[in-house]
Amino acid sequence: xxxxxxxxxxxxxxxxxxxxxxxxxxxxxxxxxxxxxxxxxxxxxxxxxxxxxxxxxxxxxxxxxxxxxxxxxxxxxxxxxxxxxxxxxxxxxxxxxxxxxxxxxxxxxxxxxxxxxxxxxxxxxxxxxxxxxxxxxxxxxxxxxxxxxxxxxxxxxxxxxxxxxxxxxxxxxxxxxxxxxxxxxxxxxxxxxxx
Amino acid sequence: xxxxxxxxxxxxxxxxxxxxxxxxxxxxxxxxxxxxxxxxxxxxxxxxxxxxxxxxxxxxxxxxxxxxxxxxxxxxxxxxxxxxxxxxxxxxxxxxxxxxxxxxxxxxxxxxxxxxxxxxxxxxxxxx
Numbered sequence: 001x002x003x004x005x006x007x008x009x010x011x012x013x014x015x016x017x018x019x020x021x022x023x024x025x026x027x028x029x030x031x032x033x034x035x036x037x038x039x040x041x042x043x044x045x046x047x048x049x050x051x052x053x054x055x056x057x058x059x060x061x062x063x064x065x066x067x068x069x070x071x072x073x074x075x076x077x078x079x080x081x082x083x084x085x086x087x088x089x090x091x092x093x094x095x096x097x098x099x100x101x102x103x104x105x106x107x108x109x110x111x112x113x114x115x116x117x118x119x120x121x122x123x124x125x126x127x128x129x130x131x132x133x134x135x136x137x138x139x140x141x142x143x144x145x146x147x148x149x150x151x152x153x154x155x156x157x158x159x160x161x162x163x164x165x166x167x168x169x170x171x172x173x174x175x176x177x178x179x180x181x182x183x184x185x186x187x188x189x190x191x192x193x194x195x
Numbered sequence: 196x197x198x199x200x201x202x203x204x205x206x207x208x209x210x211x212x213x214x215x216x217x218x219x220x221x222x223x224x225x226x227x228x229x230x231x232x233x234x235x236x237x238x239x240x241x242x243x244x245x246x247x248x249x250x251x252x253x254x255x256x257x258x259x260x261x262x263x264x265x266x267x268x269x270x271x272x273x274x275x276x277x278x279x280x281x282x283x284x285x286x287x288x289x290x291x292x293x294x295x296x297x298x299x300x301x302x303x304x305x306x307x308x309x310x311x312x313x314x315x316x317x318x319x320x321x322x323x
Protein backbone atom coordinates (compact mmCIF):
# COMPACT_ATOMS: atom_id res chain seq x y z
CA UNK A 1 0.00 0.00 0.00
CA UNK A 2 2.91 2.31 0.58
CA UNK A 3 5.00 1.53 -2.47
CA UNK A 4 5.54 4.68 -4.40
CA UNK A 5 6.69 4.86 -7.95
CA UNK A 6 5.88 8.34 -9.10
CA UNK A 7 5.28 10.17 -5.88
CA UNK A 8 7.85 11.51 -3.48
CA UNK A 9 8.08 9.95 -0.08
CA UNK A 10 5.67 11.27 2.42
CA UNK A 11 6.76 13.18 5.45
CA UNK A 12 9.05 10.88 7.41
CA UNK A 13 7.41 11.57 10.73
CA UNK A 14 3.84 11.67 11.73
CA UNK A 15 2.19 11.12 8.38
CA UNK A 16 2.36 7.46 7.44
CA UNK A 17 -1.18 7.66 6.17
CA UNK A 18 -2.18 9.48 3.02
CA UNK A 19 -2.29 13.19 3.44
CA UNK A 20 -5.62 13.38 1.68
CA UNK A 21 -7.15 11.21 4.37
CA UNK A 22 -5.81 13.52 7.06
CA UNK A 23 -7.07 16.58 5.25
CA UNK A 24 -10.49 15.02 4.86
CA UNK A 25 -10.54 14.45 8.59
CA UNK A 26 -9.51 18.05 9.23
CA UNK A 27 -12.32 19.20 6.96
CA UNK A 28 -14.81 17.03 8.84
CA UNK A 29 -13.58 18.34 12.18
CA UNK A 30 -14.17 21.87 10.92
CA UNK A 31 -17.58 20.89 9.55
CA UNK A 32 -18.67 19.43 12.87
CA UNK A 33 -17.62 22.63 14.59
CA UNK A 34 -19.33 24.83 12.02
CA UNK A 35 -22.54 22.84 12.17
CA UNK A 36 -22.58 23.36 15.91
CA UNK A 37 -22.61 27.09 15.22
CA UNK A 38 -25.17 26.66 12.45
CA UNK A 39 -27.46 24.74 14.77
CA UNK A 40 -27.18 27.49 17.34
CA UNK A 41 -28.46 30.10 14.91
CA UNK A 42 -31.32 28.20 13.33
CA UNK A 43 -34.69 26.87 14.36
CA UNK A 44 -37.49 24.78 12.97
CA UNK A 45 -36.82 23.13 9.62
CA UNK A 46 -33.41 24.76 9.31
CA UNK A 47 -32.40 23.44 12.70
CA UNK A 48 -33.51 19.97 11.69
CA UNK A 49 -31.44 20.29 8.56
CA UNK A 50 -28.50 21.49 10.63
CA UNK A 51 -28.87 18.60 13.03
CA UNK A 52 -28.90 16.11 10.18
CA UNK A 53 -25.79 17.71 8.73
CA UNK A 54 -24.07 17.70 12.09
CA UNK A 55 -24.81 14.01 12.57
CA UNK A 56 -23.69 13.12 9.06
CA UNK A 57 -20.38 14.92 9.40
CA UNK A 58 -19.77 13.48 12.81
CA UNK A 59 -20.32 9.98 11.42
CA UNK A 60 -17.92 10.61 8.55
CA UNK A 61 -15.41 12.09 10.97
CA UNK A 62 -15.52 8.94 13.06
CA UNK A 63 -15.21 6.79 9.96
CA UNK A 64 -12.13 8.71 8.82
CA UNK A 65 -10.60 8.42 12.28
CA UNK A 66 -11.04 4.67 12.12
CA UNK A 67 -9.58 4.49 8.62
CA UNK A 68 -6.51 6.44 9.69
CA UNK A 69 -6.01 4.27 12.73
CA UNK A 70 -6.43 1.11 10.68
CA UNK A 71 -3.70 2.35 8.37
CA UNK A 72 -1.29 2.91 11.19
CA UNK A 73 -1.75 6.64 11.47
CA UNK A 74 -2.80 8.86 14.31
CA UNK A 75 -5.95 10.82 13.61
CA UNK A 76 -5.65 14.52 14.33
CA UNK A 77 -7.80 15.95 17.05
CA UNK A 78 -10.04 18.92 16.34
CA UNK A 79 -8.85 22.37 17.24
CA UNK A 80 -10.05 23.83 20.54
CA UNK A 81 -11.88 26.45 18.55
CA UNK A 82 -12.18 27.54 14.96
CA UNK A 83 -12.22 30.87 13.20
CA UNK A 84 -15.14 31.15 10.83
CA UNK A 85 -14.94 33.16 7.61
CA UNK A 86 -17.60 35.56 8.83
CA UNK A 87 -19.67 36.16 11.91
CA UNK A 88 -22.80 34.04 12.03
CA UNK A 89 -25.45 36.45 13.32
CA UNK A 90 -28.60 34.70 12.22
CA UNK A 91 -30.23 32.06 10.05
CA UNK A 92 -29.15 33.64 6.77
CA UNK A 93 -25.50 33.61 7.84
CA UNK A 94 -25.93 30.06 9.10
CA UNK A 95 -27.22 28.91 5.74
CA UNK A 96 -24.39 30.67 3.96
CA UNK A 97 -21.88 29.01 6.25
CA UNK A 98 -23.46 25.60 5.74
CA UNK A 99 -23.12 25.93 1.98
CA UNK A 100 -19.48 26.89 2.33
CA UNK A 101 -18.83 24.02 4.70
CA UNK A 102 -20.31 21.50 2.33
CA UNK A 103 -18.35 22.91 -0.60
CA UNK A 104 -15.16 22.79 1.41
CA UNK A 105 -15.68 19.22 2.56
CA UNK A 106 -16.62 18.17 -0.95
CA UNK A 107 -13.30 19.55 -2.14
CA UNK A 108 -11.47 17.57 0.52
CA UNK A 109 -13.22 14.40 -0.62
CA UNK A 110 -12.33 15.08 -4.23
CA UNK A 111 -8.73 15.03 -3.18
CA UNK A 112 -9.28 11.74 -1.39
CA UNK A 113 -11.01 10.43 -4.51
CA UNK A 114 -7.62 10.49 -6.23
CA UNK A 115 -6.00 8.33 -3.56
CA UNK A 116 -4.34 5.11 -4.64
CA UNK A 117 -6.52 3.05 -2.32
CA UNK A 118 -9.74 2.08 -4.16
CA UNK A 119 -11.56 1.69 -0.86
CA UNK A 120 -10.80 5.29 0.03
CA UNK A 121 -11.82 6.42 -3.43
CA UNK A 122 -15.17 4.77 -2.98
CA UNK A 123 -15.79 6.35 0.39
CA UNK A 124 -14.72 9.72 -0.98
CA UNK A 125 -17.05 9.43 -3.95
CA UNK A 126 -20.05 8.64 -1.79
CA UNK A 127 -19.21 11.29 0.77
CA UNK A 128 -18.77 13.92 -1.94
CA UNK A 129 -22.19 13.07 -3.32
CA UNK A 130 -23.71 13.46 0.13
CA UNK A 131 -22.00 16.79 0.75
CA UNK A 132 -23.04 18.20 -2.61
CA UNK A 133 -26.59 17.06 -2.03
CA UNK A 134 -26.66 18.70 1.39
CA UNK A 135 -25.28 21.90 -0.07
CA UNK A 136 -28.14 21.88 -2.55
CA UNK A 137 -30.56 21.36 0.32
CA UNK A 138 -29.26 24.52 1.94
CA UNK A 139 -29.14 26.51 -1.24
CA UNK A 140 -30.66 25.23 -4.47
CA UNK A 141 -27.80 26.18 -6.72
CA UNK A 142 -26.01 23.64 -8.89
CA UNK A 143 -22.59 23.87 -10.40
CA UNK A 144 -21.36 21.35 -12.96
CA UNK A 145 -18.36 20.33 -10.87
CA UNK A 146 -19.10 20.27 -7.14
CA UNK A 147 -15.98 20.58 -5.03
CA UNK A 148 -14.05 22.15 -7.88
CA UNK A 149 -15.79 25.49 -7.57
CA UNK A 150 -13.42 28.31 -6.90
CA UNK A 151 -15.63 29.66 -4.17
CA UNK A 152 -15.22 26.53 -2.14
CA UNK A 153 -11.51 26.16 -2.64
CA UNK A 154 -10.28 29.65 -2.11
CA UNK A 155 -10.28 29.69 1.62
CA UNK A 156 -10.80 27.49 4.60
CA UNK A 157 -14.24 27.66 6.08
CA UNK A 158 -13.04 27.11 9.57
CA UNK A 159 -9.43 27.53 10.49
CA UNK A 160 -8.29 26.08 13.79
CA UNK A 161 -7.37 28.97 16.00
CA UNK A 162 -4.08 28.57 17.81
CA UNK A 163 -4.10 29.34 21.47
CA UNK A 164 -1.71 32.23 21.18
CA UNK A 165 -2.29 35.38 19.21
CA UNK A 166 0.89 35.17 17.19
CA UNK A 167 1.39 32.13 15.00
CA UNK A 168 5.10 32.21 15.71
CA UNK A 169 4.48 31.51 19.35
CA UNK A 170 2.70 28.35 18.42
CA UNK A 171 5.25 27.20 15.90
CA UNK A 172 8.28 27.98 18.02
CA UNK A 173 7.20 25.79 20.84
CA UNK A 174 6.28 22.41 19.40
CA UNK A 175 6.80 20.75 22.72
CA UNK A 176 5.54 17.29 22.02
CA UNK A 177 4.63 17.37 18.36
CA UNK A 178 7.72 17.06 16.24
CA UNK A 179 6.42 17.31 12.73
CA UNK A 180 2.71 17.48 13.15
CA UNK A 181 1.15 15.36 10.39
CA UNK A 182 0.03 17.64 7.64
CA UNK A 183 -1.27 20.16 10.09
CA UNK A 184 0.24 23.52 9.27
CA UNK A 185 -1.96 25.06 11.90
CA UNK A 186 -1.89 22.40 14.54
CA UNK A 187 -3.88 23.93 17.34
CA UNK A 188 -2.35 24.24 20.73
CA UNK A 189 -4.26 22.69 23.58
CA UNK A 190 -4.24 25.91 25.57
CA UNK A 191 -7.18 28.23 25.90
CA UNK A 192 -7.76 30.80 23.17
CA UNK A 193 -7.00 33.76 25.33
CA UNK A 194 -4.99 35.81 22.89
CA UNK A 195 -7.67 38.10 21.61
CA UNK B 196 -13.54 1.30 -17.35
CA UNK B 197 -12.46 2.84 -20.60
CA UNK B 198 -12.59 6.58 -20.92
CA UNK B 199 -14.41 6.11 -24.20
CA UNK B 200 -17.15 4.18 -22.39
CA UNK B 201 -17.50 6.96 -19.85
CA UNK B 202 -17.77 9.46 -22.68
CA UNK B 203 -20.36 7.36 -24.46
CA UNK B 204 -22.39 7.10 -21.29
CA UNK B 205 -22.29 10.84 -20.82
CA UNK B 206 -23.26 11.37 -24.45
CA UNK B 207 -26.32 9.24 -23.82
CA UNK B 208 -27.28 11.40 -20.86
CA UNK B 209 -26.93 14.54 -22.94
CA UNK B 210 -29.04 13.09 -25.72
CA UNK B 211 -31.59 11.85 -23.20
CA UNK B 212 -32.06 15.43 -22.05
CA UNK B 213 -32.35 16.51 -25.64
CA UNK B 214 -35.17 14.04 -26.13
CA UNK B 215 -36.82 15.07 -22.87
CA UNK B 216 -36.80 18.71 -23.89
CA UNK B 217 -38.33 17.73 -27.20
CA UNK B 218 -41.02 15.72 -25.47
CA UNK B 219 -41.67 18.28 -22.74
CA UNK B 220 -41.44 21.71 -24.35
CA UNK B 221 -42.99 23.31 -21.28
CA UNK B 222 -40.01 22.08 -19.25
CA UNK B 223 -37.31 23.25 -21.60
CA UNK B 224 -36.25 26.17 -19.45
CA UNK B 225 -36.08 23.97 -16.37
CA UNK B 226 -34.22 21.11 -18.00
CA UNK B 227 -31.76 23.01 -20.16
CA UNK B 228 -29.36 23.83 -17.27
CA UNK B 229 -29.18 20.13 -16.45
CA UNK B 230 -28.31 19.31 -20.03
CA UNK B 231 -25.68 22.02 -20.06
CA UNK B 232 -24.00 20.63 -16.97
CA UNK B 233 -23.84 17.22 -18.59
CA UNK B 234 -22.37 18.84 -21.68
CA UNK B 235 -19.70 20.37 -19.44
CA UNK B 236 -18.98 16.93 -17.99
CA UNK B 237 -18.70 15.55 -21.49
CA UNK B 238 -16.25 18.25 -22.45
CA UNK B 239 -14.13 17.57 -19.36
CA UNK B 240 -14.05 13.85 -20.06
CA UNK B 241 -13.11 14.38 -23.68
CA UNK B 242 -10.31 16.68 -22.57
CA UNK B 243 -8.68 13.69 -20.89
CA UNK B 244 -8.37 11.80 -24.14
CA UNK B 245 -4.86 11.55 -25.50
CA UNK B 246 -4.08 14.40 -27.83
CA UNK B 247 -3.89 12.24 -30.93
CA UNK B 248 -7.21 10.54 -30.50
CA UNK B 249 -9.21 13.73 -30.97
CA UNK B 250 -12.87 13.58 -31.59
CA UNK B 251 -12.61 11.51 -34.69
CA UNK B 252 -11.93 8.24 -32.94
CA UNK B 253 -15.50 7.80 -31.87
CA UNK B 254 -18.74 9.56 -32.52
CA UNK B 255 -18.62 12.92 -30.86
CA UNK B 256 -22.32 13.46 -30.84
CA UNK B 257 -25.52 11.59 -30.24
CA UNK B 258 -24.62 8.30 -28.82
CA UNK B 259 -25.28 4.96 -30.39
CA UNK B 260 -28.02 4.63 -27.86
CA UNK B 261 -30.04 2.09 -29.75
CA UNK B 262 -28.11 -0.85 -28.39
CA UNK B 263 -28.20 0.05 -24.74
CA UNK B 264 -31.29 2.16 -24.20
CA UNK B 265 -33.92 0.28 -22.33
CA UNK B 266 -37.22 -0.36 -24.04
CA UNK B 267 -39.00 2.00 -21.68
CA UNK B 268 -36.84 4.88 -22.91
CA UNK B 269 -38.22 5.21 -26.37
CA UNK B 270 -37.03 8.32 -28.15
CA UNK B 271 -40.47 9.83 -28.10
CA UNK B 272 -41.17 9.46 -24.41
CA UNK B 273 -38.62 10.70 -21.93
CA UNK B 274 -40.19 11.79 -18.69
CA UNK B 275 -38.60 13.73 -15.88
CA UNK B 276 -38.80 10.56 -13.86
CA UNK B 277 -36.81 8.74 -16.55
CA UNK B 278 -34.18 11.46 -16.36
CA UNK B 279 -34.11 11.05 -12.63
CA UNK B 280 -33.56 7.32 -12.94
CA UNK B 281 -30.75 7.88 -15.41
CA UNK B 282 -29.09 10.38 -13.10
CA UNK B 283 -29.43 8.01 -10.18
CA UNK B 284 -27.87 5.17 -12.15
CA UNK B 285 -25.05 7.39 -13.35
CA UNK B 286 -24.23 8.69 -9.87
CA UNK B 287 -24.28 5.27 -8.27
CA UNK B 288 -21.98 3.85 -10.93
CA UNK B 289 -19.25 6.44 -10.35
CA UNK B 290 -17.55 4.87 -7.32
CA UNK B 291 -16.91 1.59 -9.14
CA UNK B 292 -15.71 3.39 -12.24
CA UNK B 293 -13.19 5.26 -10.14
CA UNK B 294 -11.53 2.15 -8.77
CA UNK B 295 -9.05 1.72 -11.61
CA UNK B 296 -9.09 5.21 -13.05
CA UNK B 297 -6.13 7.56 -13.08
CA UNK B 298 -6.08 9.98 -10.14
CA UNK B 299 -7.18 12.85 -12.35
CA UNK B 300 -10.05 10.90 -13.85
CA UNK B 301 -11.08 9.52 -10.46
CA UNK B 302 -11.30 13.03 -9.09
CA UNK B 303 -13.29 14.23 -12.07
CA UNK B 304 -15.67 11.28 -11.82
CA UNK B 305 -16.20 11.98 -8.13
CA UNK B 306 -17.20 15.55 -8.92
CA UNK B 307 -19.39 14.51 -11.84
CA UNK B 308 -21.06 11.91 -9.64
CA UNK B 309 -21.72 14.56 -7.01
CA UNK B 310 -23.39 16.74 -9.63
CA UNK B 311 -25.49 13.81 -10.80
CA UNK B 312 -26.51 13.06 -7.23
CA UNK B 313 -27.65 16.67 -6.85
CA UNK B 314 -29.54 16.34 -10.12
CA UNK B 315 -31.51 13.45 -8.68
CA UNK B 316 -32.75 15.69 -5.90
CA UNK B 317 -33.20 18.75 -8.08
CA UNK B 318 -35.25 16.88 -10.68
CA UNK B 319 -37.66 16.05 -7.91
CA UNK B 320 -38.66 19.71 -8.06
CA UNK B 321 -39.27 19.58 -11.81
CA UNK B 322 -42.61 18.09 -12.66
CA UNK B 323 -43.60 16.86 -16.06
